[in-house]
Amino acid sequence: xxxRALTLAFGASLVLALxxxxxxxxxxxIAPVPEWVEDSGRPDPDLVSRDEAExxxxxxxxxxxxxxTADGYDSFWRFAExxxxxxxxxxxxxLSLDYDPTKxxxxxxxxxxxxxxxxxxxxxxxxxxxxxxEQELDRGIVDGRMTVFAELPDVRVGDIIDVSHxxxxxxxxxxxxxxxxxxxxxxVDTGFGRRRIIVPDDLPLTIRTRGDAEDMTVSRKNGMTxxxxxxxxxxxxxxxxNTPVGHIQGGSLSISSYDEWSDVAAWAADLYDIDMTLPAxxxxxxxxxxxxxxxxxxxAIRHVQDNVRYVSDVIGLGAYRPxxxxxxxxxxxxxxxxxxxxxxAMLRHMGYEAVPALVHSDEGALLPLVAPGPxxxxxxxxxxxxxxxxxxxxxxxSLQGGVFxxxxxxxxxxxxxxxxxxxxxxxxxxxxxxxEKEVVETYAFEDSGDIAFTVASVFHGRAADVMRGDISETSxxxxxxxxxxxxxxxxxxxxxxxxxxxxxxxxxNLITMMESYSLAFEDFEADDLDDEFxxxxxxxxYDLPEVDGKDRKAPIAIPHPLNAVHEVIVENGxxxxxxxxxxxxxxxxSVDFETKEDGERLHLxxxxxxxxxxxxxxxxxxxxxxRRAFDDLLYITWDFxxxxxxxxxxxxxxxxxxxxxxxxxx
Numbered sequence: 066x067x068x069r070a071l072t073l074a075f076g077a078s079l080v081l082a083l084x085x086x087x088x089x090x091x092x093x094x095i096a097p098v099p100e101w102v103e104d105s106g107r108p109d110p111d112l113v114s115r116d117e118a119e120x121x122x123x124x125x126x127x128x129x130x131x132x133x134t135a136d137g138y139d140s141f142w143r144f145a146e147x148x149x150x151x152x153x154x155x156x157x158x159x160l161s162l163d164y165d166p167t168k169x170x171x172x173x174x175x176x177x178x179x180x181x182x183x184x185x186x187x188x189x190x191x192x193x194x195x196x197x198x199e200q201e202l203d204r205g206i207v208d209g210r211m212t213v214f215a216e217l218p219d220v221r222v223g224d225i226i227d228v229s230h231x232x233x234x235x236x237x238x239x240x241x242x243x244x245x246x247x248x249x250x251x252x253v254d255t256g257f258g259r260r261r262i263i264v265p266d267d268l269p270l271t272i273r274t275r276g277d278a279e280d281m282t283v284s285r286k287n288g289m290t291x292x293x294x295x296x297x298x299x300x301x302x303x304x305x306x307n308t309p310v311g312h313i314q315g316g317s318l319s320i321s322s323y324d325e326w327s328d329v330a331a332w333a334a335d336l337y338d339i340d341m342t343l344p345a346x347x348x349x350x351x352x353x354x355x356x357x358x359x360x361x362x363x364x365a366i367r368h369v370q371d372n373v374r375y376v377s378d379v380i381g382l383g384a385y386r387p388x389x390x391x392x393x394x395x396x397x398x399x400x401x402x403x404x405x406x407x408x409x410a411m412l413r414h415m416g417y418e419a420v421p422a423l424v425h426s427d428e429g430a431l432l433p434l435v436a437p438g439p440x441x442x443x444x445x446x447x448x449x450x451x452x453x454x455x456x457x458x459x460x461x462x463s464l465q466g467g468v469f470x471x472x473x474x475x476x477x478x479x480x481x482x483x484x485x486x487x488x489x490x491x492x493x494x495x496x497x498x499x500x501e502k503e504v505v506e507t508y509a510f511e512d513s514g515d516i517a518f519t520v521a522s523v524f525h526g527r528a529a530d531v532m533r534g535d536i537s538e539t540s541x542x543x544x545x546x547x548x549x550x551x552x553x554x555x556x557x558x559x560x561x562x563x564x565x566x567x568x569x570x571x572x573x574n575l576i577t578m579m580e581s582y583s584l585a586f587e588d589f590e591a592d593d594l595d596d597e598f599x600x601x602x603x604x605x606x607y608d609l610p611e612v613d614g615k616d617r618k619a620p621i622a623i624p625h626p627l628n629a630v631h632e633v634i635v636e637n638g639x640x641x642x643x644x645x646x647x648x649x650x651x652x653x654x655s656v657d658f659e660t661k662e663d664g665e666r667l668h669l670x671x672x673x674x675x676x677x678x679x680x681x682x683x684x685x686x687x688x689x690x691x692r693r694a695f696d697d698l699l700y701i702t703w704d705f706x707x708x709x710x711x712x713x714x715x716x717x718x719x720x721x722x723x724x725x726x727x728x729x730x731x
Contacts, residue, residue: 092195093162093171093172093173093193093213094170094171094172094173095172095173095174095188096172096173096174097174098141098174098175098229099139099141099231101130101132101139101263102130102141103130103261105126105128105143105257105259107179108125108126108145108147108179108225108227108256108257109125109256109257110125110147110225110256112125112256112257112297112298113125113147113254113255113256113298114254115147115149117253117254118147118149118150118153118254119253119254120152120153120156121148121149121150121151121152121153121154121156121157122146122147122148122149122150122153122156122157123146123147123149123253123254123256124144124145124146124251124253124254124255124256125145125146125147125225125255125256125257126143126144126145126227126255126256126257126258127143127144127145127251127255127257127258127259128141128142128143128144128229128257128258128259128261129141129142129247129259129260129261130259130260130261130262130263131245131261131262131263132262132263132264133243133263133264133265133268134233135240136235136236136237136240137168137233137234137235137236137240138234138236138243139231139232139233139234140231140232140234141229141230141231142229142230142231142232143175143227143228143229144227144228144229145179145225145226145227145228146225146226147223147224147225148220148221148222148223148224148225148226149222149223150222151222153222154220154221154222157220157224157226158216158217158220158226159214159215159216159217160176160191160213160214160215160216160217160228161212161213161214162212162213162214162230163198163210163211163212164210164211164212164213164232165210165211166210166211168234168235168236168237169232169233169234169235170232170233171213171230171231171232171233172230172231172232172233173188173229173230174229174230174231175188175227175228175229176188176191176215176217176227176228177226177227177228178217178219178220178224178225178226178227179224179225179227180221180223180224180225184227187217187218191215191217192215192216193213193214193215194213194214194215195211195212195213195214196211196212196214197210197211197212198210198211198212238336238385238386238439239332239439241268241322242321242322242323242438243262243264243268243270243320243321243322244320244321244322244436244438244439244440245262245318245319245320246317246318246319246320246435246440247260247317247318248315248316248317249278249279249294249296249299249315249316249317249318250276250277250278250299250300250301250302250315250316250317251299251301251302251315252301252302252304252315253301254298254301255298255299255301256297256298257295257296257297257298258295258296258299259293259294259295259296260281260293260294260295260318261291261292261293261294261295262281262291262292262293262320263289263290263291263292264289264290264292264322265288265289265290266285266288266289266290268290268322269322269324270290270292270320270321270322270436271320271321271322271323271324271436271437272292272318272319272320272436273318273319273320273434273435273436274316274317274318275313275316275317275318275319275434275435276313276314276315276316276317277315277316278294278315278316278317278318279294279316281293281294281318282294292320294318302314302315302316303618305612305617305618305619306610306612307610307612307621307622308619308620308621308622309430309620309621309622309678309679310427310428310429310430310431310478310622311430311431311434311478312619312620312679313434314619319434319435319436320436321435321436321437321438323436323437323438324437325437325488326437326481326487326488326489327485327486327487327488328437329423329437329438329439329481330481330482330483330484330485330486330487330488331485331486332439333423333439333481333483334483334484334485336385336386336387337387337406337421337483339387339389339406340389340390340391341389341390341406341409341410341413342389342390342391342410343390343391343394343407343410343411343414344391344394344395347394347411348414351365351411351414351415354415358417359468359469359470360468361415362412362415362417362449362451362469363467363468363469363472365408365411365412365415366408366458366460366465366469366472367465368411369404369407369408369411369460370404370460370461370462370463370464370465371463371464372397373393373394373397373398373399373404373407373460374397374398375398375399375400375401375404375461376398376399376400377400377401378400385402385439386402387402387403387405387406387421387445388402388403388406389406390403390406390407390409390410390411393406393407394407400461401444401445401446401459401460401461402421402445404460404461405421405422405445405446405447405460406421406445407460408447408458408460409421409447412447412449417449417450417451418449418450419447419448419449419450420447420448420482420483420484421445421446421447421448421482421483422445422446422447422448422457422480422481422482422483422490423439423442423444423445423480423481423483424442424443424444424445424446424475424477424479424480424481424492425441425442425443425444425477425478425479426443426444426477427443429477429478429479429480429492430478430479432478432479432481432489433479433489442481444461444477445483446458446459446460446475446477446480447459447460448480448482448490449469449470451469451470452470455482455490456469456470456472456474457474457475457477457480457492457493458472458474458475459475462475462530463534464530464533464534464537465530465533465574466529466530466533466569466570466571466572466573466574466575466576467526467571467572467573467574468572471574472574473526473527473530473574474492474493475492476492476493476494476626477492478491478492478494479491479492480492494625494626494677494678495626496625496626496628496653496674496675496676496677497526497626497627497628497674498628499525499628500525500628500629500630500672501524501525501526501527501528501529501628501629502522502523502524502525502528502604502628502629502630503522503523503604503629503630503631503632504520504521504522504523504603504604504630504631504632505520505521505522505632505633505634506518506519506520506600506631506632506633506634507519507520507521507633507634507635507636508600508633508634508635508636509636509637510635510636510637511637513586514586514589515583515584515585515586515589516583516584516589517581517582517583518552518556518559518581518582518583518584519579519580519581519582520578520579520580520582521577521578521579521580522577522578522579522580522604523575523576523577523578524575524576524577524578525574525575526574528629529569529574529575529576530574532576532578533569533571533576536567536569536576541564541565541567542564544565545561545564545565545580546561548565548580549561549582552582555599555600555601556582556584556588556594557588557594558584558585558587558588558589558591559582559583559584559588560582560583560584560585561580561581561582562581562582562583563581565578565579565580566578566579597702597703598702598703599700599701599702600633600700600701601699601700601701602631602633602671602698602699602700603631603699604629604630604631605629605630605631605671605672605673605699606699607624607627607629607673609623609624609654609692609695609696610622610623611689611692612685612688612689613685613689614685614686614687614688614689614690615685615686617682617685617686618682619682620679620680620681620682621679621680621682621685621688622678622679623653623654623675623678623679623680624675625653625675625676625677625678626675627673627674627675628673628674628675629672629673629674630670630671630672631670631671631672632668632669632670632671633667633668633669633670634666634667634668634669635666635667635669636665636666637665637666646658646659646660647659647694647695647698649687649691649694649695651680651684651687651688651691652677652679652680652681652684652688653675653676653677653678653679653680654673654674654675654676654680654688654691655672655673655674655675655676656671656672656673656691656692656695657670657671657672657673658670658671658672658695658698671695671698671699673695
């Protein structure tokens with residue numbers, strides 16, 4: 066039930082991963098609704114249509130009221146839903162509330178069922194259980210969050226589940242500030258929605274509306290200012306998938322006691338104003354470095370990325386406060402803040418200008434649209450000033466290639482350098498000038514009927530960084546066998562001639578891989594490959610999103626930056642009349658397919674490239690046609706079995722003739 070409520074509020078569902086906890090680790094107080102909260106009344110099922118129910122229930126009431134306190138805020142939540150069918154019973158009857166025990170106390174007010182016009186209490190005697198989630202423990206992230214949950218007894222179809230609670234939050238890192246964000250339109254039918262904010266008169270708020278959100282009404286009473294948005298049966302909006310992050314669907318409000326991003330930068334600068342001393346051994350190692358400035362910076366980047374492992378303890382203040390570089394350097398691990406501050410300290414020690422910078426790893430494009438606040442960041446990187454330009458490095462990445470400044474930079478859209486007076490900086494998002502991935506498959510049809518098959522792959526830039534990581538995690542034997550098995554799904558009986566050969570020029574950030582296989586003529590016939598011989602341009606298959614081009618209203622998000630090429634070369638291909646080329650340019654997306662013939666050599670080439678992250682909505686139909694056409698060409702088969710059927714007395718065709726006719730017809 067409350068999982069549904071939190072999904073409505075934040076657009077993301079929660080998954081509970083249970084971990085044993087001590088009894089004292091989890092507790093929930095039970096108390097009446099506080100006096101400052103305005104009652105939203107009895108949930109009214111007449112405000113909604115049961116035909117609009119989703120997954121067996123429908124939301125009747127969704128109320129959030131937040132009040133600023135001396136050292137944080139109190140946040141009251143009430144959620145009521147009507148169970149319309151048996152499909153909604155399981156989720157509706159499960160109470161599940163998430164909180165951070167290091168800075169929040171949870172108070173339960175009401176857990177009730179409305180049945181036949183009567184309110185039935187379910188809070189008394191309710192068996193509460195507590196669990197620690199740690200959903201990202203496999204990534205080395207520990208956040209300490211807790212979940213209180215319980216199964217409500219005797220819940221039936223037709224019941225209204227009505228739950229309210231308050232989170233009493235302490236915000237020691239910004240005790241005098243206030244931040245909030247919430248939607249004003251939902252994707253599901255809702256009877257009544259309200260957002261109420263109460264702050265002292267002397268705490269002005271910056272409020273930014275996004276999308277089609279309406280302004281909040283403002284009133285003042287007894288030294289407090291109230292900001293209110295509420296709606297009976299608020300309009301829902303038609304959610305469209307695959308939209309770029311910066312595109313707002315529906316409406317939402319962003320609220321902050323900060324007016325400028327420089328206020329956030331000043332706050333962060335104070336927080337990061339700590340001892341920047343390095344461990345003695347590391348400082349001496351830096352002092353003894355030889356080479357150019359670029360080589361020294363590269364050494365520092367690789368040292369932090371590759372030798373300081375990523376472990377994130379974000380319990381309590383650890384989510385925001387960095388640890389001293391000396392500590393991180395000595396123990397050899399830290400989170401994004403710790404690793405970034407260590408790299409910053411190393412660069413400054415050598416005389417280079419560097420500062421940590423705040424970013425959001427997934428939703429950075431939203432930063433210019435929200436009211437300034439530290440709550441809008443989830444990651445820290447390093448900003449290096451080099452020849453008058455900023456260069457960004459993510460210290461949590463590993464095994465990056467290239468020599469600074471030719472190291473692939475993260476693309477988080479916007480960054481806020483941690484220094485007084487800083488404002489948001491737009492990060493580089495330019496297209497790739499050259500392919501970062503090039504794959505060439507060569508099929509040599511020999512006179513014996515056997516096929517010699519080789520694959521040459523070249524990786525540059527970020528693709529090389531990723532491949533370098535994959536190679537480091539897998540033995541050559543395992544990787545070779547995995548690749549062979551992948552091709553065997555297409556060509557049963559395929560043999561690996563030799564293991565994959567890998568060369569890695571890390572400074573150039575260039576990785577090449579050579580694969581060599583053979584397919585005997587007997588396997589070719591036995592496995593019906595003569596009827597359906599296939600090849601796949603897998604290296605340019607980026608799964609472009611499928612959309613309804615006719616009714617699209619929002620722009621379409623596409624992967625960016627992309628620049629990749631896949632080629633198929635068929636030796637002894639004979640002559641042919643040619644195949645039609647495909648070339649499409651839709652907004653920032655380019656897809657191409659072309660063929661070329663040179664004697665007995667057939668050359669097929671696919672290419673994909675992007676220059677931006679979004680296809681305009683008005684181009685949706687053209688995009689969808691181009692996507693389908695390109696997608697149809699990514700996997701092609703040809704049939705050898707149909708050849709020679711017209712004339713049984715005809716002399717057996719050569720392999721070159723077979724291949725030519727299979728591709729292009731007689």
